[in-house]
Amino acid sequence: MNDIVSQLREIVDENGLLTGQNVSERMIHMWYPKPITALCIVRPTTCEQVSQILKLCNDNNQTVVPHGGLTGLVQGCNSEPTDVVLSLERMNQIEEVDPIGRTMTVQAGVPLQLIQETAELSDLMFPLDLGARGSCQIGGNVSTNAGGNRVIRFGMARENVLGIEAVLADGTVMSSLNVMIKNNSGYDLKQLFIGTEGTLGVITRIVLRLREIPQIQPTAFAAFDNFQQVTKFLRFVDQRLGGELSAFEVMWHDYYEVVTTAPADNIRPVPADYPLYVLIESMGAGANHSENKFNDILGEALEKGLVADAAVAQSESDRMAMWKIRDSVEHFFRHGHAFLYDVSLAIRYMDDYVSEVKRRLLDKWPDSHCQTLGHIADGNIHFAIAVGDDSSESHKAVNECVYEPLQPIKGAISAEHGIGTEKLDYLNLSRTKEEVQIMRLLKNSLDPNNILNPEKIFVSNR
Template sequence: MVLEEIAGLIGGAHVLSRDELAGRPRDFWTKEPTRARALVRPGNVAEVSRVLALCNARGQKVIPEGGRTNLVQGTQAAGDEILLSLERLNGIADPDARSATVMAEAGATIQRIQERAEVAGLRFGLDFGARGSASLGGALAMNAGGLQALRYGTARSQVAGLEAVLSDGTVVSHLTPFTKDNTGYDLKQFFIGSEGTLGVITRAVLHLHPLPAGADTALLAFDDFGAAAALLGALRAQLAGTLSSFEIMWGEFFDFNTGEQGVGTAPLARGHAYYVICEAEGFDPSFDRQRFETLIASAFERGGARDAVVAQSERERREIWNIRENFDAEIRLFGTLVDYDLSLPIDAMESFAEAVRRELQAKAPQNRGLHIMGHLGDGNLHLTTGVPDPEMKPLIDELVYGLIAAHGGAISAEHGIGITKKRFLRHSRSPEELALMRRLKTTLDPANILNPGKVIDVTGPVTLEGRVAQ
């Protein structure tokens, strides 16, 4: 009945039934089909508005979806829910060079926005592995982070103006290109990072940046964590605004990924405790290279680095990044892979990693390896291990998230909460915060039709008074 009504609003060709979705995996990572009763594809903002108004009136639950590349079951649908795909809203306007902004629709992929910006001599500051599939709407809804957050900030920082549709179909549009805009509450902040639970993002005006003229990339080895962290501090200052990445790999991951079963070869000796990839992108290639090499040489001579190599070609640069970014061998090794996306104070990282290793050995000795790597410059570590049996995952979840709370960390840095991390949210947020989130959710979506069950439940032990009831 609802589906027929929606077909009347947007055309029957854009309402796909469950049967038609059989071959369509429910996310980027699995081959399982979606359980949703249907998928609807409005063609413009007005249609999104009409579909939501109808669903709200009918109590029909709606799961907004972009490129389905999120890692937290953020677009998982139950059998009575419908998927709302933004794929037909995929336009990108011509970039405005003077204001350094571009307007794009939610369904445009990150990569296409990057390419459009680059043609205009500009850089879109958001980049991550799933760029070819991930959509702008999804990236903003999840406040994606990625490889350039150190320089340009997370997805939130890229947004000048935003348009979103509320659960009742109200279009809240503020598509301005301004850096400064204190005209009342900054409503876009409410939608960014709310994982589709407070509104459906339809369009955005994005800040762009000057396009750098070249990249300098180095790989360094350390045996002392403090020396690696000190290099970050030094490069942050000395490379001014050109430092774009500062990544760390614990030795076990580096040695594995450059070893016999790995994906690449080591351009410097294996066996060290930590490896760092740093990259700067500037506008004056000859000076930039000279300064970069001087700083890396200084890290080697006086800064505690045990070894260092600077990429001399784009091929060498890609080989260095491949060690960090290629997880094919890891996936083969680990089988059932258990992975975490964590923020930590840099000072707590070393002891956190040691504690995880110790507790895994004590409580889950069957686990396979412990790979730690991540965006040291953002205080963001990714931790991966393998388990012989998927049923071990809850044990390891409790172990890792318990240690994260004890070390003052956050259970999600850039991947979000979705369903996967919902029950651990209490490790990072207080009962008062959870109650306030619930109050905002019930205010903006009183019928609980928008991506229900993601991030925060609207019923259960946290009361609206900001106290834990049990």
């Protein structure tokens, strides 16, 4: 057996190391079922084991790819046959819930949904939420600075993390398990590991900020005649709800129609006759006050012509059905392989930008399909684009259709998914030369042997 593999086996217990078929029978992603290729998968249970693993690998110039729940959408977990995969799946303990300080301390491998459910047992809420909640891990969410459905109210993963314990490439443990909202004692080092996709360290423990659970969550589905109406309605509803708006999820007709047509089993809350749809959710405390307020606001919006049509959820099952429409992203693949995008740009440019992307696609592939939706209040649009094949030539050509029109309006190639390997060639479209140089400086300082998730975010310059 490879020497490094046998040394890794000594660090973890007998279930802690997978090789051969036990590696290749695992898939790299639920949507891209290709077998994992790696020297081995090491599965520690403690931070001390992670530290020993990384020290050993660093001393031997052995590359390491961290794995969370494998739901990332930019191929940030891709590995070579010579890489060691470090999976956090057995570091899945919720260590403490502090209902007074409203914090939860967890190991990095805990699934997001379990964190949400555990917070609820203390009448609290962990507001980060995304469609992959059942499979993704909090360590992966933090490493990608995940966004999701409630960013407009509670911010991205970064805003919901108070402290982090991470292990550097050489095995040094950086314990910064702060539990306070305020702590300006020098550099805020946890930020080094948030959104850096496992390139600067392996996150092992996290202190999360919890919020009060909402007493009510009124939810509605609205239809619009044009994008201008949507932006006017966003400002109107945000003003009227006075800070209670918690989701504003926009779906273009191309997405809404697919996810409400068989074989999808979603029921349309409003007819599919409109170009745009929005799922609106508010999280409030005083039950009658907020529920009435929500209904009144929507009624007023209809009267003012800010909304073309609307349906308010009358029950929890209505609410869940509306969210299911927004979360039915598995139908991205209705027309065969789809290339997925996650761009951000100023809201004022969105309408023209989306039209321009679709025009370019149809010019090149008249039979292409483009499904569009987004967390537009956060400036974030997702496209799922099917052009009839999944070749790298087509991928590159579709990238051009999506990224080129972003340049003049200073948009970003990634709003919330990160760069991984998928967007490696395009980082310079969203970041200046100096910004990338500083990223490299940090990488070279913290991981001089370039062992941690190599060739992710940017190509190494060693």
